[in-house]
Amino acid sequence: MLENFTIGxxxxGDVFKVFYGEGQHVEITLVQVSASKFKIPNLKREPFF
Structure with missing residues (x-):
């Protein structure tokens, strides 16, 4: 599944819920996404962070 994600x-501003424990979660907000200058062998998409 992760291989389908791209920088686009x-x-x-996207909000994500990270679940931990029994029914507990914390919300995190994406503040930045950048293309990576590093290439990863055998990765079928452009890396980002």
């Missing part, structure tokens, strides 16, 4: 999949 996300937008600054």
């Amino acid at each position: 999949t996300f937008s600054v």
